[in-house]
Amino acid sequence: MCDADGADINGLVPGDKIIYLACRNKNYLNAAKDAVREKAFEKKGLNHTDGLSAAFSVAEAIQYLDENHGVIRIRVEDITRLERNLEVRVKISDPAHVLIRNLPCIDREAEKSDANAVAGELAAAAEIESAVPVPREKAGE
Amino acid sequence: MSAAYSHVMCVPDRPTATKGPGVFAYLDIIERLLRVVVDDSLYEANEQKPSTAVIVETATMLGRSIPSEYMRHIEIDPSSGAIDITWRDRQLGRRVKASFGPNPHIFALYHEQKDRGRVTAHELIPNARNAELNYWVRWCHGAV
Numbered sequence: 001m002c003d004a005d006g007a008d009i010n011g012l013v014p015g016d017k018i019i020y021l022a023c024r025n026k027n028y029l030n031a032a033k034d035a036v037r038e039k040a041f042e043k044k045g046l047n048h049t050d051g052l053s054a055a056f057s058v059a060e061a062i063q064y065l066d067e068n069h070g071v072i073r074i075r076v077e078d079i080t081r082l083e084r085n086l087e088v089r090v091k092i093s094d095p096a097h098v099l100i101r102n103l104p105c106i107d108r109e110a111e112k113s114d115a116n117a118v119a120g121e122l123a124a125a126a127e128i129e130s131a132v133p134v135p136r137e138k139a140g141e
Numbered sequence: 142m143s144a145a146y147s148h149v150m151c152v153p154d155r156p157t158a159t160k161g162p163g164v165f166a167y168l169d170i171i172e173r174l175l176r177v178v179v180d181d182s183l184y185e186a187n188e189q190k191p192s193t194a195v196i197v198e199t200a201t202m203l204g205r206s207i208p209s210e211y212m213r214h215i216e217i218d219p220s221s222g223a224i225d226i227t228w229r230d231r232q233l234g235r236r237v238k239a240s241f242g243p244n245p246h247i248f249a250l251y252h253e254q255k256d257r258g259r260v261t262a263h264e265l266i267p268n269a270r271n272a273e274l275n276y277w278v279r280w281c282h283g284a285v
Contacts (some may be wrong), residue, residue, distance in 0.1 A: 026182040027218050039218060076210035116251045120236060124258040
């Protein structure tokens with residue numbers, strides 16, 4: 001795992017919470033738009049130094065993106081029950097956003113196999129909140 | 142089509158180009174790869190696109206190693222200068238992913254077995270061979 005220590009992180013998010021991830025890439029969903037693909041949960045150590053970002057609402061998930069290709073959701077307990085030492089923590093600087101921590105990095109040779117496996121399990125547990133781009137001005141409705 | 146890749150379709154001297162049916166299969170793969178690689182919506186900010194060499198070598202290796210019936214439902218993802226090709230069988234709970242590039246002469250091969258959403262076995266072969274790619278794709282679809 002390559003998450004930075006002493007990062008912008010706070011307490012653990014309760015298991016019954018649902019978190020939302022924006023689809024930054026058209027291939028986060030399959031071609032039929034009825035399943036989440038592993039790519040949505042592939043953490044790159046260079047890009048995601050603190051963990052994989054998510055939020056407590058659709059509006060907050062897409063807040064900082066110029067464009068998105070939909071939104072996916074996952075329950076926190078579906079992440080932690082995988083028994084892969086994954087944590088979901090609130091960001092200190094932005095309590096509306098959370099970080100999925102301790103994901104193995106897909107761009108580190110020693111972690112690649114585990115990263116693929118974990119991404120597969122998370123994708124299987126996740127659901128599609130929106131299969132189409134969510135406009136920022138409508139996300140809060 | 143992006144000017145950066147416009148010459149990829151002209152590959153006159155490759156061995157596969159001299160064989161009848163192989164030519165069309167090869168060109169079909171190239172076209173499918175190009176259609177994905179030039180799609181900007183498949184990249185995150187500043188993400189590197191695969192080189193021409195990666196595209197050509199990917200198509201060559203797939204053309205040599207994978208029977209056409211296993212090419213129909215592949216998933217293609219550009220990824221930080223590489224091209225990921227995924228095969229999956231949801232009924233069997235199997236997934237195979239070959240990552241070609243950024244070094245065009247090397248590909249990594251990942252395969253996993255899932256049971257009720259949990260990965261029960263997985264392996265990454267960092268410098269795989271064509272025979273291994275063929276074997277694990279056939280395994281994915283229950284043919285071995």
